[in-house]
Amino acid sequence: MKPLVSCLLAASAWVALLSCASLRKPESSVDFVSQVKPVLERRCLECHNADYVFAGLRMETKDLMMKGGRSGPVIVPGNPDQSLLYKVLLLGHSSPVAMPPTPEGTFEEEKKLLQTWIAQGAEWPEGIQLVPPQNWPSSR
Numbered sequence: 001m002k003p004l005v006s007c008l009l010a011a012s013a014w015v016a017l018l019s020c021a022s023l024r025k026p027e028s029s030v031d032f033v034s035q036v037k038p039v040l041e042r043r044c045l046e047c048h049n050a051d052y053v054f055a056g057l058r059m060e061t062k063d064l065m066m067k068g069g070r071s072g073p074v075i076v077p078g079n080p081d082q083s084l085l086y087k088v089l090l091l092g093h094s095s096p097v098a099m100p101p102t103p104e105g106t107f108e109e110e111k112k113l114l115q116t117w118i119a120q121g122a123e124w125p126e127g128i129q130l131v132p133p134q135n136w137p138s139s140r
């Protein structure tokens with residue numbers, strides 16, 4: 001191969017590599033309202049709200065969630081492994097404290113989502129309230 005041709009080939013390969021690298025996104029951040037809120041409402045709110053305060057834990061507002069339950073805070077922002085909210089998801093179903101008590105569907109992805117949410121600082125925008133399924137409007 002002529003030196004010029006191989007030089008051009010090498011240059012274009014380099015350009016291709018660079019443009020690929022610039023397309024790679026950083027780990028996408030979890031959005032509370034569109035991603036986390038529906039999971040918590042569907043999986044957890046039924047039993048952790050004003051009417052059914054199981055284990056003293058209510059989850060409707062950020063303040064209530066951050067206050068935690070009978071064992072104290074359930075979320076340590078930035079640290080899922082220290083967060084009871086995440087730890088109870090990992091318990092096997094032989095444990096009476098496994099959450100949610102009746103799992104079904106693709107719960108693995110939801111666990112991962114909650115883990116990432118806590119790891120990224122458990123962001124919860126001001127004023128957003130969670131609604132237990134029993135109080136969802138029928139149109140939802």
Ligand code: HEC
Nearest residue numbers: 043044047054055069070071072074084085097099100101
């Ligand atoms: C069907 C009702 C029900 C649902 C749904 C439910 N929980 Fe619970 N939760 C309970 C009960 C009951 C306890 C107390 C268990 C025990 O210690 O015997 C509890 C305890 C807990 C605790 C311990 C709180 C403390 O301070 O000790 C955490 C954390 C928790 N739940 C998180 C969750 C999460 C996260 C979800 C959703 C993924 C969830 N729960 C869904 C009924 C429920």
